[in-house]
Every structure is written in structure tokens, then in C-alpha cells.
Amino acid sequence: MSRPPGSDARLAVSTVIFALEPGVTPDGVEHEASGPRSLWIPLVRRLRGPGKDRWALPGGWLGAGEALETAAARTLEETTGVTPAYLEQLYTFGSPDRSPGERVVSVVYWALVRPEETTGAIDDPNVRWFDPDSLPPLAFDHNxxxxYALARLRTKLGYSQIAHAFLDETFTLAELREVYETVLRRPLDPANFRRTVEASGALVETGEVRTGTPHRPPKLYRPAEPADAGANGLFRVPIAPHLRKQS
Amino acid sequence: MSRPPGSDARLAVSTVIFALEPGVTPDGVEHEASGPRSLWIPLVRRLRGPGKDRWALPGGWLGAGEALETAAARTLEETTGVTPAYLEQLYTFGSPDRSPGERVVSVVYWALVRPEETTGAIDDPNVRWFDPDSLPPLAFDHNxxxxYALARLRTKLGYSQIAHAFLDETFTLAELREVYETVLRRPLDPANFRRTVEASGALVETGEVRTGTPHRPPKLYRPAEPADAGANGLFRVPIAPHLRKQS
DNA sequence: TCAAAAGTGTTGTACCTACACCCATGA
DNA sequence: TCATGGGTGTAGGTACAACACTTTTGA
Known part of the structure; x- marks a missing residue:
């Protein structure tokens, strides 16, 4: 175990950032429950090096003494100006030929961000938001x-409460259901959705209702206490049953 | 993105190797279905450096131009002399302080091996097999x-067919059930187990039966075609329903 | 013929789906 | 009052758990 020459790979960190496209509002006003949303991810244009001029995941090199998750949050913040509401390690990609010319091992994270936080960096010409289900050919193995991140998001939605990370502190059940419908790309029965979520114990009523709607004011909820067991968020307990990816 | 000084972390690969302890056979003869098994993992004694004299996961440095999974399989083979029947990336650990004195980022894999392959390296004094549920304090963050690997194994058993990787080419349903019972640490109803597995389509009959048992000869099965979609085994489709970790 | 494991049948329960229906509000 | 989304009730289906039962072999 004396130091062999092998360890010359460079360590990079990248993040797949998921957001919900805010509802189409021609004026700048924040409309609640406005229009059909869709899943969006931001990509950055590579200005140099291999994969030049192609779109790529935001990322960067791991800093000295920097934790992996910290590096992911940092590069994410540098790109989009948001702090992620949810951040989890996805996978480490390290094929020797994935970056031409040099050996790069990328620890990839995925993140969920709230919709109103995504308006910051949109008008940078080198950052563009894409529909993750129909991407152009990206740099390296980023497609x-x-x-893979999409599959993980859709699967994990069914047995955890990550959907909350797309929403504000308080939200209605219709808004939460809209998140599920958008990510899973299929409609859900409002009645059954309500019962399933209520039975899971993941939500508590705030006692408030959302006013200003043209109809009956819906109750506002907020997530129950995270109760995340395990060190450094590695073990997140599945609670909410059965909103699976496939019917 | 010009090369910053940050990338000085060393890249290591480790593997959590799961096996089933072979049934207790005082003679050297291979007895089928002999006695209650238990889950076993091999650890190696650290002979130098940080964590000296403690037990640790088998592993090593990533070789130049070597794929991560290849490095995992190589170090696994060097330690135990077996080729894994199943190998999957688990998680990448990279806290700055996890190894005193130097920055090490470890890409950790987990593997399943067949029981008769585990007899090779057992008598090396620096390799010992442990019950993963009651380990001594290990080196670094290996506990x-x-x-984490144990949790993943137990969870994944419920929605995939990795249990086959513990067994030979052909096996009886009782043997497969014993794998589940050992890993999940609870008894399973033989009748319901049979129906669940048969309905999953994961098994096909060989037409043979296992003779030499004192009782009715059971049919022998083998796994159905893997049908693993997706590149490099990243996407493994869940099929077998509902042999969950908790009741 | 007996013991024990292999394999089959059957019933209850829990949960999910579908959809009918009532409730509350702004216009 | 009406339209509409919020919210409740309920019947049918599916799947799993429990366990009684039959089958098949070696001894």
C-alpha cells in the first residue's frame, strides 16, 4: 500500500439541479397556482476545454479540505445563486475515457430548488434552462x-417527502399534488392523493387557509418535522406509501 | 476553470463484500441446505498507516486508466480470491477529516459472492470474517x-433479484427463501414466498429436482434472463414485488 | 407407515382505485 | 345562484398474510 502512481485522477463535483418552471406570468407578479408547470434543469455552456460550446452540468473542482457536499452546494450557488432545498449524492462517474485527454472522476449530486429562487441567473446567456426529458447532446456523459438523476427523482418521490423541497414553507395539497403530477407526468386523483398524504403523517395543518382564490379557500400545510435519522443525511426514512413511478 | 490547486485528494476504492456463511460442516464435504446460515463480511487488518492494527474494508488506490468498478473488482479479488457475482457502487465518502493526515476520497462498492467461493482466503490471519451486525470499531469511518451497505442490501432485496447472487446456478426455492430469511432476519411463509417469487417471473424451472434429500425432492430453478436495461448496469429494473425490509 | 419438507387452496384484511357526492367561496 | 376547486364517503378489486390441507419422498 505504498503510494502507487495511480491516483492522478482529478476530482470534480457536478450537480443536476431540478426546479419547477414557474407558471407563465406575463407580468412580473407572483401568481400562485398559475398554469401547468414543467420540470426544468439549468445547464451551463462550456467556454473552453473538452466539450467546448456544448451544454454541461454546473460543477467544478473539489476544493482542498472541502467536503463533497459542500463543493456541490458551492458550485451550485455560483451558477444559479440559489441554496438548494434538498441535496443528495447521486453517483460517482469515473470511466477512464469519459473526458478526453485527462482522467476526471466526477462525484455527482442532485438538488431540488424552490421556484422563486430560480429567477436569478436566468438571463445569463451562458446559463439556460432545459426540459430534462428532451435535451440536446451534452458535453461528456452528461446526458x-x-x-439517471431523473429516474432517481421519480422513484424517490414515491417513498419520501422530497416533493416538499420544490415548494415554499407552507403550501396547499393541490400545489403538492401538482408537483407530483409534474414530475411523474400523470394525473393523480385529488381525493386519494389527499388521503394518502394525510395518512403518511408527513404534513401538518397550519390552521391558515389560502385566500384570494376564486373558489373555496384551501388549507395550508407545512412539512412535519424531518426526523431524519442517521448521520449526515445518509439514511432518510421512507414514510409516504405508494405514489409510485408507474401505475 | 483553469486548474486550481484543490484536486490533491487521493482516490481510493473499497468494497463491502457480503457472503453467506456456509453451513457448519465438521467434515469438509459440501452439504446442501446444512444448518442456519448468517451474513458474513471479510475485513482486512491494517498493517500500517492511519488506523494501524484495526480492521478495515478491503480496498486500494485507483489505478491509472482503471475504471472504478474494475478497481473494486480487482481489490476484491486480491483480498478474497473470488470474483463477485454482483457488484454495485454504494456511495462516495469524502469528508476532509475521515483519514488523519491526508485527504482521501473513497468510492465504495458493495458485492455479493457465492458461498463456496469464500473458503479460499479464510485462513489468512490478516483476513477475518465478521458478522456485519456486530462489528468491533473499524478503521476510519468504515463502521x-x-x-449503510447493510441497509442497502436489505432494502434492495425487496425489489430486485440480487438474492440469486448468493446462490449457485441452480437452486431450490427453500434455498432462495433461506437467503431472504438470513438477510432480513425474519422467517418467511414458504407458501406465500413461493407464490410471490413465481409471480415475479424472475425464476424458471430447470426441469430437474434435487435428489438425496430425506424428503420430497424439490424442483430446481435458475434465474430468468437478467434483462438489465441501461448502460453499465446503472438502471436495474425492480420486478419482484413486496419482500420488504420491515413487515 | 411415518416424519418432514414440497407444494396447493382458501379466507380475511388492508390498502388502493375509481367515482359519486357534498361544501364553501368569489363573482 | 352558479361555477369551481376543496374536501368526504363508499364500493370494488388486488395483493399480501395466515394457516389448513394435500403430495411425495427416504427411511
């Missing part, structure tokens, strides 16, 4: 990475 | 890693 594969996004595909 | 946490084993705990």
Missing part, C-alpha cells in the same frame, strides 16, 4: 447522468 | 459504511 446519461441527467437520465 | 458507518458497513451500516
Amino acid at each position: 446519461l447522468i441527467v437520465e | 458507518l459504511i458497513v451500516e
Whole structure:
């Protein structure tokens, strides 16, 4: 175990950032429950090096003495100006030929961000938001990475409460259901959705209702206490039953 | 993105190797279905450096131009002399302080091996097999890693067919059930187990039966075609329903 | 013929789906 | 009052758990 020459790979960190496209508001006003949303991810244009001029996941090199998750949050913040509401390690990609010319091992994270936080960096010409289900050819193996992250997001939605990370502190059940419908790309029965979520114990009523709607004011909820067991968020307990990816 | 000084972390690869302890056979003869088994993992004694004299996961440095999974399989083979029947990336651990004195980022894999392959390296004094549920304090953060791998194994058993990787080419339903019972640490109803597995389509009959038992000869099965979609085994489709970790 | 494991049948329960229906509000 | 989304009730289906039962072999 004396130091062999092998360890010359460079360590990079990238993040697949998921957001919900805010509802189409021609004026700048924040409309609640406005229009059909869709899943969006931000990509950055590579200005140099391999994969030049192609779109790529935001990321960067791991800093000295920097934790992996910290590096992911940092590069994410540098790109989009948001702090992630949810951040989890996805996978580490390290094929020797994935970056031409040099050996790069990328620890990839995925993140969920709230919609109103995504308006910051949108008008940078080198940052563009894409529909993750129909991407152009990206730099390196990033198409594969996004595909994998998407699958993980859709699967994990069914047995955890990550959907909350797309929403504000308080939200209605219709808004939460809209998140599920958008991510899973299928409609859900409002009645059954309500019962399933209520039975899971993941939500508590705030006692408030959302006013200003043209109809009956819906109750506002907020997430129950996270109660995340395990060190450094590695073990997140599945609670909410059965909103699976496939019917 | 010009090369910053940050990338000085060393890249290591470790593997949590799961096996089933072979049934207790005082003679050297291979007895089928002999006695209650238990889950076993091999650890190696650290002979130098940080964590000296403690037990640790088998592993090593990533070789130049070597794929991560290849490095995992290589170090696994060097330690135990077996080729894994199943190998999957678990998580990448990279806290700055996890190894005193130097920055090490470890890409950790987990593997399943067949029981008769585990007899090779057992008598090396620097390799010992442990019950993963009651380990001594290991080097570095390896206790946490084993705990995480165990959770993944038990969860994944419920929605995939990895249990086959513990067994030979052909096996009886009782043997397969014993794998589940050992890993999940609870008894399963033979009748319901049979129906669940048969309905999953994961098994096909060989037409043979296992003779030499004192009782009715059971049919022998083998796994159905893997049908693993997706590149490099990243996407493994869940099929077998509902043999969950908790009742 | 007996013991024990292999394999089959059956019933209850829990949960999910579908959809009918009532409730509350702004316009 | 009406339209509409919020919210409740309920019947049918599916799947799993429990366990009684039959089958098949070696001894």
C-alpha cells in the first residue's frame, strides 16, 4: 500500500439541479397556482476545454479540505445563486475515457430548488434552462447522468417527502399534488392523493387557509418535522406509501 | 476553470463484500441446505498507516486508466480470491477529516459472492470474517459504511433479484427463501414466498429436482434472463414485488 | 407407515382505485 | 345562484398474510 502512481485522477463535483418552471406570468407578479408547470434543469455552456460550446452540468473542482457536499452546494450557488432545498449524492462517474485527454472522476449530486429562487441567473446567456426529458447532446456523459438523476427523482418521490423541497414553507395539497403530477407526468386523483398524504403523517395543518382564490379557500400545510435519522443525511426514512413511478 | 490547486485528494476504492456463511460442516464435504446460515463480511487488518492494527474494508488506490468498478473488482479479488457475482457502487465518502493526515476520497462498492467461493482466503490471519451486525470499531469511518451497505442490501432485496447472487446456478426455492430469511432476519411463509417469487417471473424451472434429500425432492430453478436495461448496469429494473425490509 | 419438507387452496384484511357526492367561496 | 376547486364517503378489486390441507419422498 505504498503510494502507487495511480491516483492522478482529478476530482470534480457536478450537480443536476431540478426546479419547477414557474407558471407563465406575463407580468412580473407572483401568481400562485398559475398554469401547468414543467420540470426544468439549468445547464451551463462550456467556454473552453473538452466539450467546448456544448451544454454541461454546473460543477467544478473539489476544493482542498472541502467536503463533497459542500463543493456541490458551492458550485451550485455560483451558477444559479440559489441554496438548494434538498441535496443528495447521486453517483460517482469515473470511466477512464469519459473526458478526453485527462482522467476526471466526477462525484455527482442532485438538488431540488424552490421556484422563486430560480429567477436569478436566468438571463445569463451562458446559463439556460432545459426540459430534462428532451435535451440536446451534452458535453461528456452528461446526458446519461441527467437520465439517471431523473429516474432517481421519480422513484424517490414515491417513498419520501422530497416533493416538499420544490415548494415554499407552507403550501396547499393541490400545489403538492401538482408537483407530483409534474414530475411523474400523470394525473393523480385529488381525493386519494389527499388521503394518502394525510395518512403518511408527513404534513401538518397550519390552521391558515389560502385566500384570494376564486373558489373555496384551501388549507395550508407545512412539512412535519424531518426526523431524519442517521448521520449526515445518509439514511432518510421512507414514510409516504405508494405514489409510485408507474401505475 | 483553469486548474486550481484543490484536486490533491487521493482516490481510493473499497468494497463491502457480503457472503453467506456456509453451513457448519465438521467434515469438509459440501452439504446442501446444512444448518442456519448468517451474513458474513471479510475485513482486512491494517498493517500500517492511519488506523494501524484495526480492521478495515478491503480496498486500494485507483489505478491509472482503471475504471472504478474494475478497481473494486480487482481489490476484491486480491483480498478474497473470488470474483463477485454482483457488484454495485454504494456511495462516495469524502469528508476532509475521515483519514488523519491526508485527504482521501473513497468510492465504495458493495458485492455479493457465492458461498463456496469464500473458503479460499479464510485462513489468512490478516483476513477475518465478521458478522456485519456486530462489528468491533473499524478503521476510519468504515463502521458507518458497513451500516449503510447493510441497509442497502436489505432494502434492495425487496425489489430486485440480487438474492440469486448468493446462490449457485441452480437452486431450490427453500434455498432462495433461506437467503431472504438470513438477510432480513425474519422467517418467511414458504407458501406465500413461493407464490410471490413465481409471480415475479424472475425464476424458471430447470426441469430437474434435487435428489438425496430425506424428503420430497424439490424442483430446481435458475434465474430468468437478467434483462438489465441501461448502460453499465446503472438502471436495474425492480420486478419482484413486496419482500420488504420491515413487515 | 411415518416424519418432514414440497407444494396447493382458501379466507380475511388492508390498502388502493375509481367515482359519486357534498361544501364553501368569489363573482 | 352558479361555477369551481376543496374536501368526504363508499364500493370494488388486488395483493399480501395466515394457516389448513394435500403430495411425495427416504427411511
